[in-house]
Amino acid sequence: MGVDLFARCRDYDVARSARAAGVYPYYPVFAGPGAPVTELDGRSVIMCGSSDYLGLAADPRVIRAARDAADRYGTSRSGSRMLNGGTPLHAELERELAAAAGLPEALLFPTGYQANVGAIAGLTGRRDVVLVDAEAHASAYDGAGLGPGRAVRFRHNSAADLGRRLAASPGDAARLVVVDGLYSMSGDACPLPTIVETCRRYGARLLVDDAHGFGVRPLDVGGVDLLTVTFSKALASVGGAVLGPPEVLDYLRHHARPEIFSAVAPPSSVAAALAALRIGAAEPWRGERAIAGAAGLRAALGAQGHTVPAGPGPIVALPMPDLASTLAAWRGLLGAGVYVNPVVPPAARCGLRVTITAAHTDAHLDTVATAFADRVTPDPR
Ligand SMILES: Cc1ncc(COP(=O)(O)O)c(C=O)c1O
Numbered sequence: 288m289g290v291d292l293f294a295r296c297r298d299y300d301v302a303r304s305a306r307a308a309g310v311y312p313y314y315p316v317f318a319g320p321g322a323p324v325t326e327l328d329g330r331s332v333i334m335c336g337s338s339d340y341l342g343l344a345a346d347p348r349v350i351r352a353a354r355d356a357a358d359r360y361g362t363s364r365s366g367s368r369m370l371n372g373g374t375p376l377h378a379e380l381e382r383e384l385a386a387a388a389g390l391p392e393a394l395l396f397p398t399g400y401q402a403n404v405g406a407i408a409g410l411t412g413r414r415d416v417v418l419v420d421a422e423a424h425a426s427a428y429d430g431a432g433l434g435p436g437r438a439v440r441f442r443h444n445s446a447a448d449l450g451r452r453l454a455a456s457p458g459d460a461a462r463l464v465v466v467d468g469l470y471s472m473s474g475d476a477c478p479l480p481t482i483v484e485t486c487r488r489y490g491a492r493l494l495v496d497d498a499h500g501f502g503v504r505p506l507d508v509g510g511v512d513l514l515t516v517t518f519s520k521a522l523a524s525v526g527g528a529v530l531g532p533p534e535v536l537d538y539l540r541h542h543a544r545p546e547i548f549s550a551v552a553p554p555s556s557v558a559a560a561l562a563a564l565r566i567g568a569a570e571p572w573r574g575e576r577a578i579a580g581a582a583g584l585r586a587a588l589g590a591q592g593h594t595v596p597a598g599p600g601p602i603v604a605l606p607m608p609d610l611a612s613t614l615a616a617w618r619g620l621l622g623a624g625v626y627v628n629p630v631v632p633p634a635a636r637c638g639l640r641v642t643i644t645a646a647h648t649d650a651h652l653d654t655v656a657t658a659f660a661d662r663v664t665p666d667p668r
Pocket of ligand 1 (some may be wrong): 403497
């Protein structure tokens with residue numbers, strides 16, 4: 288008799304004991320639209336965990352675009368784009384994404400996760416080295432792990448550490464550096480000019496995952512070789528894209544396994560992303576409002592005695608001393624009608640992650656700040 292594969296599942300009791308203690312924070316079921324106010328367990332809560340930064344996921348214009356696309360093209364292409372094709376909407380979104388980002392071409396993927404995995408694993412070969420920022424999204428690491436190359440982690444936002452690691456990599460290896468434009472957990476931005484300069488110095492290619500910045504704040508793509516974006520944040524939908532030179536995207540069309548072996552994003556998702564992209568461009572106040580709301584909340588938390596890391600975007604990260612204080616703060620805020628994301632192990636640091644969208648009113652933001660004042664004790668360290 289071998290070892291029962293399922294034994295590890297029976298032994299895994301972290302989630303079970305958290306549920307029993309009433310502090311399990313995951314897989315909530317909301318009975319209402321995503322933001323800014325939704326319903327959880329029969330109660331109305333201000334949603335500060337969603338990445339619907341432009342506040343468009345419940346916008347009637349976006350909903351209508353999704354509905355019209357489903358009416359016209361059906362709910363699914365029921366296969367990969369390679370074999371069963373996209374629709375004119377897919378090509379239109381690719382053109383408009385490339386124009387918005389200032390890069391030559393875009394290639395859609397079923398999700399942002401798959402865009403990163405597909406681009407990184409699809410491009411790199413056996414002798415290649417993929418250098419990934421320590422705080423880059425899991426999909427960057429998964430892409431590096433899935434590909435046959437060697438994955439190397441460099442210190443978060445450190446061009447100096449990146450330079451050292453590039454210098455130490457074999458001279459005959461092709462190098463791909465992967466960073467996020469705006470970091471999802473800490474809310475800080477990549478120091479792009481110094482990273483670009485370091486990549487150039489060593490002849491490495493640079494991929495920037497701008498999942499959290501795209502559509503919210505401009506990114507200077509000078510020196511960026513490849514950009515990945517997701518539709519699941521500012522674009523109020525689901526899907527992703529890789530943007531870059533036509534020959535690279537054509538190579539990915541034939542080498543990126545998530546593109547070849549997974550179903551193409553449905554027409555309704557593509558239409559929603561296209562509508563949100565256009566609305567976001569026509570209404571720049573949305574991105575500006577989300578960023579200003581986050582800045583206001585950082586200032587309010589600072590005035591309450593919290594140490595809040597600076598950030599240029601709509602993500603407010605509040606470090607907490609440990610798991611117990613994080614879950615207690617999360618529950619306290621929920622009790623005050625404010626839903627935020629707890630960040631707990633296996634994340635490197637514990638804390639709360641608060642996202643602000645254009646749809647949050649001044650009154651919502653005041654309620655959030657008051658809930659923190661009432662329910663979250665500043666870390667005395
Ligand atoms: C930085 C970053 N990249 C990629 C992704 C994956 O995007 P998607 O939800 O479209 O798969 C996420 C999602 O949270 C993210 O935060």
